[in-house]
Amino acid sequence: MAPIRIAVTGAAGRMGRALLTAIHETDGCTIAGALERDGHGDIGADAGTLAGIGEMGVPVTSDALEVFAAVDAVLDFTAPDATVEFADLAAQARIVHVIGTTGFAPEHETRLEAASRHATLVRAGNMSLGVNLLTALTKRVAQALDTDWDIEIVEMHHRHKVDAPSGTALMLGEAAAAGRGVTLDDVSDRGRDGQTGARKTGDIGFAALRGGSVVGEHSAIFAAEKERIVLTHIAEDRSIFARGAVKAALWGQGKGPGNFDMLDVLGLSDF
Numbered sequence: 217m218a219p220i221r222i223a224v225t226g227a228a229g230r231m232g233r234a235l236l237t238a239i240h241e242t243d244g245c246t247i248a249g250a251l252e253r254d255g256h257g258d259i260g261a262d263a264g265t266l267a268g269i270g271e272m273g274v275p276v277t278s279d280a281l282e283v284f285a286a287v288d289a290v291l292d293f294t295a296p297d298a299t300v301e302f303a304d305l306a307a308q309a310r311i312v313h314v315i316g317t318t319g320f321a322p323e324h325e326t327r328l329e330a331a332s333r334h335a336t337l338v339r340a341g342n343m344s345l346g347v348n349l350l351t352a353l354t355k356r357v358a359q360a361l362d363t364d365w366d367i368e369i370v371e372m373h374h375r376h377k378v379d380a381p382s383g384t385a386l387m388l389g390e391a392a393a394a395g396r397g398v399t400l401d402d403v404s405d406r407g408r409d410g411q412t413g414a415r416k417t418g419d420i421g422f423a424a425l426r427g428g429s430v431v432g433e434h435s436a437i438f439a440a441e442k443e444r445i446v447l448t449h450i451a452e453d454r455s456i457f458a459r460g461a462v463k464a465a466l467w468g469q470g471k472g473p474g475n476f477d478m479l480d481v482l483g484l485s486d487f
């Protein structure tokens with residue numbers, strides 16, 4: 217069988233390089249395109265050389281139209297404005313668009329929803345097996361406990377991260393809210409500062425720490441009188457996200473259009 221042809225957007229980024237490496241290390245797929253933004257210093261460089269896996273004969277380009285027309289799947293960990301443009305291209309090309317980008321605003325969500333009528337979108341704020349399992353566990357624990365248990369989501373990331381709370385923190389918050397049978401937007405408490413007043417019963421709080429080179433750490437904390445449950449995931453290397461993204465690209469082949477997530481890919485939807 218011919219290998220699945222996969223392209224990477226944001227190829228020179230932290231995740232872009234990890235994604236190129238993961239495709240290279242996975243049987244049944246091949247690096248078939250590498251995109252960077254117009255004017256980026258690595259345009260024209262060999263994608264394999266960029267990722268440190270040896271020359272692949274795939275130059276980094278900014279011609280997204282050409283790349284999307286020539287591949288079966290695109291792995292996209294870039295920025296919200298770029299990702300919605302890529303989703304439109306994936307819809308035109310009827311291919312699998314694996315979206316790891318975080319920090320979307322409601323207007324981006326609307327564009328992605330529209331694109332999913334023609335493209336196979338697989339989206340998750342975190343593509344690692346561990347975090348998706350943690351998400352399922354968080355929902356179950358929230359289901360089992362009442363509002364005597366305060367829920368707080370705490371995350372820490374490297375100093376370069378531009379969005380907060382992280383996509384993963386929002387996934388965990390959504391899962392906790394779903395477990396409680398409420399909508400996250402109605403109970404979310406972000407960015408406490410100054411005279412905040414006492415904590416409101418039933419709120420789900422978020423705290424974001426930034427510093428150094430931390431790949432990603434997340435905890436869902438359930439705090440009651442005299443006891444606490446802390447569910448934590450620590451990412452030690454970006455390869456865990458990249459391997460999940462490649463798995464999603466392979467899983468999406470032949471699935472048809474729609475909006476999927478990593479729980480679908482990992483078979484954890486009913487966990």
Ligand SMILES: NC(=O)C1=CN([C@@H]2O[C@H](COP(=O)(O)OP(=O)(O)OC[C@H]3O[C@@H](n4cnc5c(N)ncnc54)[C@H](O)[C@@H]3O)[C@@H](O)[C@H]2O)C=CC1
Nearest residue numbers: 226229230231252253293294298316317318341342343457
């Ligand atoms: N879902 C998941 O498992 C994970 C998600 N992320 C998310 O992925 C995104 C990227 O993270 P990093 O790699 O750390 O950032 P980064 O800043 O290192 O890389 C982003 C790359 O995208 C490129 N880019 C921006 N606009 C572009 C465009 N229009 N066309 C082509 N390339 C474009 C940039 O030039 C840059 O090289 C963030 O939103 C982050 O939160 C990161 C890790 C895991």
Ligand SMILES: O=C(O)C1=N[C@H](C(=O)O)C[C@H](O)C1
Nearest residue numbers: 318341342377382383384432
């Ligand atoms: O920006 C990052 O680095 C990460 N982003 C994702 C997020 O927003 O949760 C996933 C991971 O934690 C790393």
